[in-house]
Amino acid sequence: MQNNPSLRREIPEASLRRLPIYYRSLQGMVAAGASRVSCADLARVLGLDPTQVRKDVEMTGIVGKPRVGYALDELVRWIENFLGWNRPKDAVLAGAGSLGSALLGYERFRRHGMQIVAAFDTDPEKIGQRIHGREVQPLMFLPDFVRQHKTPVGVIATPAAAAQSVADLMVSGGIRAIWNFAPAHIHLPDGFILQNEDLYHSLASLSFKLEANNALRR
Amino acid sequence: MQNNPSLRREIPEASLRRLPIYYRSLQGMVAAGASRVSCADLARVLGLDPTQVRKDVEMTGIVGKPRVGYALDELVRWIENFLGWNRPKDAVLAGAGSLGSALLGYERFRRHGMQIVAAFDTDPEKIGQRIHGREVQPLMFLPDFVRQHKTPVGVIATPAAAAQSVADLMVSGGIRAIWNFAPAHIHLPDGFILQNEDLYHSLASLSFKLEANNALRR
DNA sequence: TTGGAATCGAGAAAGTTTTCTCGATATGCA
DNA sequence: TGCATATCGAGAAAACTTTCTCGATTCCAA
Numbered sequence: 022m023q024n025n026p027s028l029r030r031e032i033p034e035a036s037l038r039r040l041p042i043y044y045r046s047l048q049g050m051v052a053a054g055a056s057r058v059s060c061a062d063l064a065r066v067l068g069l070d071p072t073q074v075r076k077d078v079e080m081t082g083i084v085g086k087p088r089v090g091y092a093l094d095e096l097v098r099w100i101e102n103f104l105g106w107n108r109p110k111d112a113v114l115a116g117a118g119s120l121g122s123a124l125l126g127y128e129r130f131r132r133h134g135m136q137i138v139a140a141f142d143t144d145p146e147k148i149g150q151r152i153h154g155r156e157v158q159p160l161m162f163l164p165d166f167v168r169q170h171k172t173p174v175g176v177i178a179t180p181a182a183a184a185q186s187v188a189d190l191m192v193s194g195g196i197r198a199i200w201n202f203a204p205a206h207i208h209l210p211d212g213f214i215l216q217n218e219d220l221y222h223s224l225a226s227l228s229f230k231l232e233a234n235n236a237l238r239r
Numbered sequence: 240m241q242n243n244p245s246l247r248r249e250i251p252e253a254s255l256r257r258l259p260i261y262y263r264s265l266q267g268m269v270a271a272g273a274s275r276v277s278c279a280d281l282a283r284v285l286g287l288d289p290t291q292v293r294k295d296v297e298m299t300g301i302v303g304k305p306r307v308g309y310a311l312d313e314l315v316r317w318i319e320n321f322l323g324w325n326r327p328k329d330a331v332l333a334g335a336g337s338l339g340s341a342l343l344g345y346e347r348f349r350r351h352g353m354q355i356v357a358a359f360d361t362d363p364e365k366i367g368q369r370i371h372g373r374e375v376q377p378l379m380f381l382p383d384f385v386r387q388h389k390t391p392v393g394v395i396a397t398p399a400a401a402a403q404s405v406a407d408l409m410v411s412g413g414i415r416a417i418w419n420f421a422p423a424h425i426h427l428p429d430g431f432i433l434q435n436e437d438l439y440h441s442l443a444s445l446s447f448k449l450e451a452n453n454a455l456r457r
Numbered sequence: 458t459t460g461g462a463a464t465c466g467a468g469a470a471a472g473t474t475t476t477c478t479c480g481a482t483a484t485g486c487a
Numbered sequence: 488t489g490c491a492t493a494t495c496g497a498g499a500a501a502a503c504t505t506t507c508t509c510g511a512t513t514c515c516a517a
Contacts, residue, residue: 228322
């Protein structure tokens with residue numbers, strides 16, 4: 022089960038986002054006591070196209086048996102390994118508001134490739150508080166922390182106005198990837214990884230579909 | 240500025256998700272005192288392809304002037320109208336944990352097509368509490384509330400295990416769209432709108448890219 | 458008034474993702 | 488053992504999205 026970097030290029034984003042769905046279903050099947058699974062099974066449960074599932078699953082590098090499918094536990098491990106979920110990366114959090122606090126409480130991130138090891142904020146009220154076991158530190162300490170601990174990931178849960186400067190701070194400390202929850206466009210130098218988690222994107226999609234649905238009903 | 244339902248079909252999801260990005264940039268430009276904007280301007284600021292921006296903007300139905308672009312305030316209004324962000328829909332929240340509480344605090348949802356008007360939970364500790372001005376009610380009251388107020392949207396911020404049953408409850412009350420924050424696959428009858436907001440999707444993408452990046456550095 | 462430059466709008470081309478099709482192979486049953 | 492069936496794996500086709508190209512229009516400056 023090796024990761025050939027040359028094979029790891031050119032993976033469709035859409036496939037990447039479907040793997041967690043499979044992963045979750047598979048874990049449910051494990052819990053239900055199953056030991057083998059086929060792409061057709063997965064597709065049936067999730068309402069997806071079987072071929073699409075197969076293509077996605079093939080990406081991980083696993084080889085199945087015709088007429089049988091895959092060994093359930095093996096497929097789970099291949100997905101974990103493919104996504105790097107079995108090698109959790111450290112992350113720092115900027116912004117300990119309600120969203121940031123909620124993120125700090127998500128212990129399960131650890132089993133999905135990430136653990137938040139420190140939290141930072143500018144609010145004197147928040148600094149020094151402990152949230153889910155981590156003490157909130159002054160934001161200005163963030164770059165040093167990242168530098169010393171070689172933290173690869175930064176999570177931004179600040180107001181939009183602060184997002185870019187926080188990102189710059191993270192970059193200055195040597196972070197390599199940013200998970201941005203602030204509703205703001207962030208610019209990073211080339212080679213840095215940016216993952217935006219913008220609720221307003223979903224809200225746009227949801228709102229539009231609802232309007233279209235309204236129109237249909239008239 | 241009318242919404243022709245026949246024109247509102249077949250909008251690429253990707254375009255729908257880019258509109259909020261434009262919207263935000265445009266508001267920044269308004270704040271900066273600009274009065275006109277071209278697709279080229281937007282593309283430059285956001286690092287996107289100008290043609291793509293133009294195609295997306297055209298979807299809203301706005302007509303621009305060659306050599307000039309669009310009137311800034313007009314474009315903002317067209318996007319709002321296209322997405323339905325100027326006609327906020329009521330929503331009920333199920334699950335008043337840390338994420339649910341954070342969502343209740345997002346007053347800005349109202350300007351983006353949605354307002355959470357009530358919160359529900361099963362935890363006796365939480366029931367009766369006021370969170371950001373709304374009292375948490377017993378989950379079993381949700382269907383009646385939805386029925387009486389004709390609430391179109393349900394937000395699920397419960398643990399994964401409860402997600403499907405909460406969704407069924409919402410459907411039974413006559414909800415039409417569900418915004419699901421629980422990491423669970425939800426099945427809805429045909430015709431219902433489901434928007435999944437799954438942090439693990441992003442985590443998969445982020446983690447994978449980081450691994451690929453690691454591989455490059457070796 | 459006229460020429461040049463910038464932009465829109467629309468259609469064509471290229472690229473990407475999803476779906477279809479088919480051959481190979483393993484399993485279970487007669 | 489031999490046959491029917493389910494599934495993988497791979498390549499082709501179809502659908503969709505993004506990017507390219509070009510003509511039409513408007514503004515600005517000479």
